Amino acid sequence: MRKTVYKWFWAWEFDKEEKWLNEMAAKGLTLSSMHFNKYIFEETEPGEYQVRIELLDNAPTHAESESYIRFVEETGAEQVASWINWVYFRKKTADGPFELFSDNTSRIKMLNRVISLLTTLGVLCLIAGGYNLFLYFLWGHAVSLVGLLPLAVSVLLGLGMRRLQKKKKLLQKEEQVFDA
Amino acid sequence: MANQALTEAVYYILLSLTDPLHGYGIMQNVEKLSGGRVRLAAGTLYGALNTLLEKGWITALPGEKDTRKKEYQITAEGRMALLDEIARLTELLENGKKLFGGKSNAEDSL
Incomplete structure (x- = not known):
């Protein structure tokens, strides 16, 4: 089952956006793709995933970004979407806490x-x-x-x-x- | 350089790389070393590794051309930095213990 939600966040509200995506994931709706203001969720176990957002220096298809995304994916996360230079990752909660930054x-x-x-x-x-x-x-x-x-x-x-x-x-x- | 403190992340990364490890291996090793206290996040680790590569303190090991997981290892320069840092930390620790450390001392000073 998929669910589409249209919602608008300003670029400076990325923390609110991330919080909302995690609230959805806690309810069992995990982001599976997004485009502009269209968020597509798939049904998962409640709390199965954690979601993180990051703005990259370059487009996600740029070699530098690709190498970074691969690095993050090697730590057990998965890139689910990207929009301009924004990338959306999710990781299974069972695989440990998911943060992109620790300092x-x-x-x-x-x-x-x-x-x-x-x-x-x-x-x-x-x-x-x-x-x-x-x-x-x-x-x-x-x-x-x-x-x-x-x-x-x-x-x-x-x-x-x-x-x-x-x-x-x-x-x-x-x-x-x-x-x- | 000996006077400059390393960040906790850099210190534990260098300490982890006496044997070659890939990114996720470093994260796991640091968590284990610190008894679960220090969890390096992927973005922070990636930035630190690139900085350390630029400084020449670590090196990326040549793997297969399309290798999925790049391994890193400490260099001679990195070892020097790590030794300097251990000396610095020892000084901090010894002074802390001397001036503030023993339980009775701490109580006396209150």
């Missing part, structure tokens, strides 16, 4: 990857929105809502980035005292 340095590195993704998108939106604004002033046209949409998106990205920066600060504080 703050690598947790911060992962946060930095998401932050730099948001920064890139944010800058692009600012340029697009700013350019539109400039054109309105240049031609004296009325400002259209659509043209300003990129600016609104960049504000949203900024808010998301602030959430991640807060998380990062907490981890950095821990990092000053603790290794793991």
Whole structure:
């Protein structure tokens, strides 16, 4: 039996997404594939699997990513899905606890990857929105809502980035005292 | 370099690689060595192995061309780093024991 759920998570909510996927797995619905906002689950024993998400530096088909994914799979996990540079792994609970990161340095590195993704998108939106604004002033046209949409998106990205920066600060504080 | 502390992960990885091991073998060995306390996660281990390869402290053993599991082993440089770290840890431990260690001492200082 398969179950399809449409659900939207922003990139800066990947921890919430992961938590939700694990709640589903605890109920016996384990992620078997995903695309954009479409999550397909298969029926498994409740709690049979744990799910982890990671943003990679490169596309999952890139040699570097492939070598990493193979490494993770060799530790007993299985890649079930990927979306742009995001990869979704699951591992049987019976094979032990499943984490991708066991120290703050690598947790911060992962946060930095998401932050730099948001920064890139944010800058692009600012340029697009700013350019539109400039054109309105240049031609004296009325400002259209659509043209300003990129600016609104960049504000949203900024808010998301602030959430991640807060998380990062907490981890950095821990990092000053603790290794793991 | 002798003054720099290794991370717990790096220390246990180096200690595990006196014999060649692949990634999952390292994870299992570290967990066993630490009595289940230290569980290296795959992403963290992968990053640490790549850094250690770059530093030349470990080497990837040439396996078959399409080998599924790459094995790693400590190098002479890695052994030096490990010896330095053991000396550093010994100092930490001895000072800790001397100044804070014995039960009666600890009670006295309270």
